[in-house]
Amino acid sequence: MTLSANGSGESFRDQAKRLIEIAISLSAELRLDVLLERILVHARDLTLADAGTLYLLKDGQLHFEILQNATLGIALGGATGKPILLDPVHLVRSNVCAYAAILGQTVSIEDVYSSRKFDFSGPRIYDRKTGYRSTSMLVVPMKNHEGNVIGVLQLLNAIDPGSRAVIPFRPDLTALVEALASLAAVAIENATLIRETKDLFHSLVKVLAAAIDAKSHHTGNHVQRVALLNTFLAQTVNRATEGPLREVTFSEKQMEEIYIAGWLHDIGKITTPVNVMNKSTKLETIVDRIVLIETRFRLIAERLVNDALRRKLARAAGSPGGEEAGPEDEELARSLGRIDAAIGLVRACNQPGEFMNQAAVDGLNEVARATFELDGRFEPYLTGDELENLCIRRGTLTEAERLVMQEHINWTIKLLTHIPCKGYLANVPLYAGQHHEKLNGKGYPAGATAADIPIQSRILAIADFYEALSAKDRPYKKPMTFEQITAILKESAARNEIDPDLLDLIIREGAFEAFEREFETLARDVISFR
Numbered sequence: 130m131t132l133s134a135n136g137s138g139e140s141f142r143d144q145a146k147r148l149i150e151i152a153i154s155l156s157a158e159l160r161l162d163v164l165l166e167r168i169l170v171h172a173r174d175l176t177l178a179d180a181g182t183l184y185l186l187k188d189g190q191l192h193f194e195i196l197q198n199a200t201l202g203i204a205l206g207g208a209t210g211k212p213i214l215l216d217p218v219h220l221v222r223s224n225v226c227a228y229a230a231i232l233g234q235t236v237s238i239e240d241v242y243s244s245r246k247f248d249f250s251g252p253r254i255y256d257r258k259t260g261y262r263s264t265s266m267l268v269v270p271m272k273n274h275e276g277n278v279i280g281v282l283q284l285l286n287a288i289d290p291g292s293r294a295v296i297p298f299r300p301d302l303t304a305l306v307e308a309l310a311s312l313a314a315v316a317i318e319n320a321t322l323i324r325e326t327k328d329l330f331h332s333l334v335k336v337l338a339a340a341i342d343a344k345s346h347h348t349g350n351h352v353q354r355v356a357l358l359n360t361f362l363a364q365t366v367n368r369a370t371e372g373p374l375r376e377v378t379f380s381e382k383q384m385e386e387i388y389i390a391g392w393l394h395d396i397g398k399i400t401t402p403v404n405v406m407n408k409s410t411k412l413e414t415i416v417d418r419i420v421l422i423e424t425r426f427r428l429i430a431e432r433l434v435n436d437a438l439r440r441k442l443a444r445a446a447g448s449p450g451g452e453e454a455g456p457e458d459e460e461l462a463r464s465l466g467r468i469d470a471a472i473g474l475v476r477a478c479n480q481p482g483e484f485m486n487q488a489a490v491d492g493l494n495e496v497a498r499a500t501f502e503l504d505g506r507f508e509p510y511l512t513g514d515e516l517e518n519l520c521i522r523r524g525t526l527t528e529a530e531r532l533v534m535q536e537h538i539n540w541t542i543k544l545l546t547h548i549p550c551k552g553y554l555a556n557v558p559l560y561a562g563q564h565h566e567k568l569n570g571k572g573y574p575a576g577a578t579a580a581d582i583p584i585q586s587r588i589l590a591i592a593d594f595y596e597a598l599s600a601k602d603r604p605y606k607k608p609m610t611f612e613q614i615t616a617i618l619k620e621s622a623a624r625n626e627i628d629p630d631l632l633d634l635i636i637r638e639g640a641f642e643a644f645e646r647e648f649e650t651l652a653r654d655v656i657s658f659r
Contacts, residue, residue, distance in 0.1 A: 147175075147310065147314075148175075148305065149345070150222055151171045151309065151312065152312045152316075153169060154167065154171075155168065155171075155312055155313060155359065156246055156315075156316055156319065158316070158320065159319075159320050159323050159324070159622060160208070160320070161317070161320045161321060161324060162206075162207045163207065163208045163209045164316060164317065164320050165183055165185075165194050165195050165206070165207050165317070166195055166206075166207030166208050166209075168183060168195075168282070168309075168313040168316070168454060169181050169182075169183045169195045169197055169207075169282065169318075170197070171309060172269075172284060172306060172309055172310075172313075173197065173281050173284060175302070175305060175306060175309060175625050176267065176284050176287055176298060176302055176306060177287055177288045177289075177290060178267070178284035178285060178286060178287055178288070178298075179194075179198065179199050179200055179201070179285060179286040179287075179288050179295070180197060180198035180199065180201075180261075180284075180285040180286055181196075181197050181282065181283060181284045181285060182195065182196050182226075182282075182283040182285075182362070183195040183206075183280065183281075183282055184226055184230075184280050184281045184283070184637065185279065185280040185281075185317070186278060186279055186280055186281075186284050186511045187408075188229055188323055188487070190218060191218040191226055191227060191230060191280070191281060192218075193206065193218075194206050194280075194378070195207045198261070198285075200261065200286075201259055202262060207436030208235075210424065214336050222339060224247065224248060224251075224259070225238070225247040225249070225266070225268050225283075225455070226268055226281045226283055228247065228268075229268045229269065229270045229278075230270055230278045230280075231259075233272060233276070233278050234270065234487060235267070235268065235269045235303055235306075235307060236266075236267075236268040237265075237266070237267050237268075237269065237297070237298050237300065237303065238265065238266045238267075238268075239264075239265055239297040240264050240265065241263050241264065241265075241266055242263075242264075242558060250323075259309055260620070260634035261287055262286075262295075263286065264285075264286050264295045264299045265285070265286055265287050265296065265298055266283065266284065266285055266286075266298075266304065267283075267284040267287070267293060267298040267302075267303070268281060268282070268283050268284075269280075269282045269284075269303075269306050269307055269310045269312040270282075271311070271312055271314035272310070272314055273311075273314045273315060273318050274314075274315055274318075278647060279314050279317060279318065279340070280313075280314065280317065282306070282309075282310050282313070284298065284306070310355050320399055334389060334392045334393060335353075335392060337392075337393075337399075338352040338353055338356060338392050338393075338395075338396075339352075339353065340399075341395055341396065341398050341399055343405040344398065344399075344401075344403055344406055344407075345403070345407050351395070351596055351597075351600065352392070352395045352650065353392075354596050354652075355391060355394060355395075355589075355592050355596045356388070356391035356392040356394075356647075357391075357644075357648070357651045357652060358391075358592040358595065358596060358644050359387060359388075359390070359391030359394075359592040360384070360388050360391060361640065361643075361646075361647075362591065362592055362631075362635060363379055363384060363387045363585070363588055364384075365634065365635060365640040366584070366588065366634065367379055367384075367636050368630070368638075369634055369638075370636055372630065372633070372637075373630040374584075374608050374631065374634055377584060378587075382553035383553070383585075385553065385554070386554055386556055386557055386560070386585070387560065387585050387588070387589075389550075389554060389557050389588060390556075390557045390560035390561045390585065390589060391561075391592065393541070393545060393557065393561050394541065394560075394561040394564050394593065395537065395541065396540075396541050396544050396545065396561070397536070397537035397538055397539065397540030397543070397544060398537045398540075398541075399540070399544075400536070400537065400540045401533065401534060401536070401537045401540075402533065405526070405530050405533050406534075408525045408526060408530065409481070409525065410479050410480060410525060411478070411479050411480075411518045411519055411521050411525050412479050412480065412482060412515065412518055412519065413525070417479075418515065419475065419476065419479050422472075422511070422515065423472060423475075423476075425510075426468050426472050426475075426510070428470060429468060429501045429510070430464075430465055430468045432501065433461055433464050433465065433468075434461065434465075437458065437460075437461040441458070455492060464497050467499075471496045471499075471510065474492050474496065475493070475494065475496070475511075475519060477489070478493060478519045478520075479519060481521075481523075481524050481525045482523070483523055484522065484523065485520070485521070485522045485523070490520050490556050491510070493519050493520055494520075495515045496510050496511055497509055497510060497511040497513075497515075498525065535565070535573055535574070538562060538564075538565050538573065538574050539574050541561055541562055542558060542561075542562040542574070542582075545558035545562065546563055548559055556583075556585070557582075559586065559587070560583070560585045560586045560589055562574075563577060563586035563589070563590070563591075564584055564586065564589045564590045564592075564593045565590070566581075566582055566586065566590065567590075567625075567626040567627070568582060568587075568625045568626060568627065568628065569624065569625040570628055571626070572626070579625075584628075584631070587627065587628040587631055588631065590627055590628075591618070591627050591628070591631060591632060591635065594618065594621065594627060595614065595618065595641060598614045598617055598618070599611075599614055599641075599645075611642070612643070614641075615636060615641075618632055618636075619632065
């Protein structure tokens with residue numbers, strides 16, 4: 130065993146082995162704040178430095194990222210959650226860290242107080258404030274694979290392991306620290322690239338969700354609310370300490386999968402016709418056809434009036450006093466009354482609701498059986514398509530239109546199948562594609578049963594159901610109270626449509642109410658075109 134450069138008793142072979150272990154450790158860490166912290170810890174450990182600072186180069190300035198001092202018990206920046214309240218270092222040659230960054234050269238100083246080459250007013254001020262004594266210093270630029278400086282490691286006060294006295298940094302240690310600095314630079318760039326790629330992916334997903342919501346002015350940012358609620362409910366499950374779900378815990382990667390599935394759960398609506406998504410009345414297509422029907426009924430009424438007037442004139446021409454009121458006037462009054470009543474019924478039935486009684490349906494069928502003459506043909510007061518739409522019992526969609534709406538889930542699955550969701554995102558298409566499935570097998574599109582529906586899909590199903598019930602801008606229903614919403618959810622759970630254990634936990638923990646209270650904060654970074 131030979132004495133190592135840092136006096137620790139390690140051989141250079143051992144140090145090389147440790148450097149390899151450090152490289153593996155750094156390459157495996159993708160959280161930038163934790164990575165920066167580890168880099169400085171490893172650098173101090175290799176050099177037995179009492180303190181150190183790590184800077185990153187941004188926009189021509191060195192920004193403090195990590196500050197550590199063993200003697201003073203200080204750890205700032207990184208994963209500590211404690212910010213460094215220091216101004217960035219401008220790249221001027223009189224500053225030693227800036228000098229190292231500009232020239233890409235390592236600088237070693239035995240005693241900063243006796244050095245005349247650099248401006249050490251900063252360390253002097255720091256020492257006066259803290260009672261510390263800055264002495265030896267090693268400043269190493271961190272260069273990436275292209276040789277560009279991306280930051281600087283500043284190590285302070287090398288400690289002799291025996292006497293614990295401050296000593297200069299040994300010259301033969303420089304190559305080891307420079308190797309570490311290069312490894313650190315590559316690891317930082319990798320972590321930064323991965324983070325930026327992830328941020329880009331998240332942004333694209335959110336933009337797509339916002340675009341889908343923007344297709345309809347009646348959905349009120351549905352996708353975005355469901356996505357946020359989905360993650361919120363998953364976190365509620367993670368915190369459970371009692372009940373059937375107390376053993377369920379989602380890892381960080383599983384939470385990412387849940388997060389992405391929530392944002393992409395309605396991606397298939399990009400194919401749904403706008404007139405179906407925006408259908409706010411039963412007769413609406415591109416326009417509300419109630420106007421066409423009212424015009425038709427007014428023309429029928431005008432024709433009845435004209436026919437009655439012609440008969441009256443003919444009677445008057447044939448006999449004195451024939452212009453006086455006759456039986457046709459009474460019949461006209463009855464006919465016009467029936468038309469007014471029909472218009473009123475059609476107007477009322479055109480508005481969506483949760484329930485339509487049979488009497489209204491019978492009345493519409495009676496109106497539809499009436500005919501009027503047009504160009505020698507007898508036409509019904511209401512066409513078959515108009516009658517079908519007006520007789521919709523719940524909401525605004527016909528059975529055919531409902532199937533068109535449901536088709537969005539098949540498109541969601543098709544589209545997500547073509548996105549390379551691999552690794553820990555592999556189940557995103559499954560979770561997103563199951564939010565309309567029911568545990569009793571009566572959902573769609575696959576009619577999956579409880580055995581086929583994982584907890585992640587069940588959470589998303591409840592989030593989607595709750596948002597649909599709580600939305601205040603849906604044209605086919607009136608706003609509901611929270612009590613009404615929870616009652617409907619409990620009835621659904623009793624029918625084994627949604628997970629009763631999951632719903633019980635959510636209600637017991639007050640998760641819905643907490644989500645509504647915190648929504649504005651949660652949605653701070655959400656993209657909205659409203």
